[in-house]
Amino acid sequence: MGSDVKNINISSEPINGEPVIMVSICCVTYNHEAYIKEALDGFLSQKVEFNYEVLINDDASTDKTPEILKAYEQKYPDIFKVIYQRENQYSKYKSGMNPRFNYPRAKGKYFAICDGDDYWTDPLKLQRQVSFLERNPQFAACSHKTQQVSDGNFEDDHRFGNIYNGSDVLTTEDLILNKVRIHSSSLLFRKEFLIEPEWLYKIKGLDIILRLLLSLKGPVKVLQESMSAYRLHVDGVSNSFNHQNxxxxxxxxxxxxxxxxxxxxxxxxxxxxxxxxxxxxxxxxxxxxxxxxxxxxxxxxxxxxxxxxxxxxxxxxxxxxxxxxxxxxxxxxxxxxxxxx
Known part of the structure; x- marks a missing residue:
């Protein structure tokens, strides 16, 4: 591993027979049979010095997504923990899938997010981010650059995580003004800093408000490595409603x-x-x-x-x-x- 991830004392010794989980990866998926394998393989590719779990909420997919998930769950039962919804929950609540179904059962000190149609591109992603937050307890979260993928092709420039004339340390005001665009697939944050006001579940754009609430506890670091990919496709949640209306x-x-x-x-x-x-x-x-x-x-x-x-x-x-x-x-x-x- 690189110099940025060495010399961090991260204990993964079992406590009372239970493995210590450092990171809970939270994933929401619906009809992602064409993409989900890439997301799951990205989770498994992580080279880390600690234990992690993958919590997945399948929102009543009608394609082969559940079959793919079950195969991974059977092969890696200690890592993958899947909820198979019988009724689509997003159509009912419109937001808050991770807070409703993944966060409450998470055992990790840190939460990482990646939807089933996005994926991680660097095997050192989690180790770099955990190492940074372990060294810097004053930070609430850590993110990084994310590339946009359309029709299987990467965009030339990084739309998310680019530092232009500002700093790679973001305050609440920086996030409000959107000085650096952060994609959810890049975010790792402290579970203890998670704030969940009553009105949180009623809001669309939960990723945005999550970052703002986290920043009240401490700044957000933006690493300049590109370590995840945001997939732009017609069936994606972000494209399910017009962004200009x-x-x-x-x-x-x-x-x-x-x-x-x-x-x-x-x-x-x-x-x-x-x-x-x-x-x-x-x-x-x-x-x-x-x-x-x-x-x-x-x-x-x-x-x-x-x-x-x-x-x-x-x-x-x-x-x-x-x-x-x-x-x-x-x-x-x-x-x-x-x-x-």
Missing amino acids: YGKFLNMCTLYTNFNEYTKYKYAEPIKEAIKKEAKIHIVDYEINKFKEQFIKNKEYEYKYKYIDDLNYLDGITSFNAVLKLLFLKLKRKFSTKSND
Whole structure:
């Protein structure tokens, strides 16, 4: 192993006959028969000086995913522990699969996350991250670069984990402002630092709020090795809803509003900036592109462009209700103007 993973005293001696689990790998899968083997083999490829377990929640897959999981579970019964759901839980809850089904049964000091359609690309991933957190107890979590894969081909640049003009140590404010994009497949965090407010399970974008809550306990380190792959495909959860629309924007407002209230408005200013950015991505750009396609030759385009390009109205956002009110007023203005033409 490299110099970055040596000289760390990690005990894996059994306690009362039970093996000490250092890392619980939490995986959620649904109809991933084309991808799941790569994820499972990535877990097994890890070269570590400690014990780990792989906790998998199969969300009532209708393809051959359960058959593949059972084969691995039978071959490696001490590593793989699978829940085979009879009814799809994501359709019921819409989020929170790991916190509901994997976290409660985890025995590890650290949690690692990797969905069934993503995978790890470096056999030293876990050892590097555990070694860093063992040496640096003030850190809540550790991540790294992640490559995006589309149609089996790696993207040239790393969309996740790139450090541009900032630091590889991220604070809560850095994460709110999304200064470095972190993919869930790269995250390793301390179980003892896991915070689960009552509203946590009601939020989509659980990966985002998880990182924010962890950062309240300590900073997040971003290693510059690329050690995981995020697979972009039409059946992926991240592609199951449009990333540029009002629904996505309102969901992000809900996320930030809950976090803002939870932290007693300590991060109100960066949250305001984050909401503006989300509005630009999910409303302004979405509406402009959609309108250009449909009404590029229509005079209404000139008015609508003005309407959606003006972000000044977002300066007063302090709550989710304020967002709804402002959007309603804007839509009302749009339709009333159209009817008067």
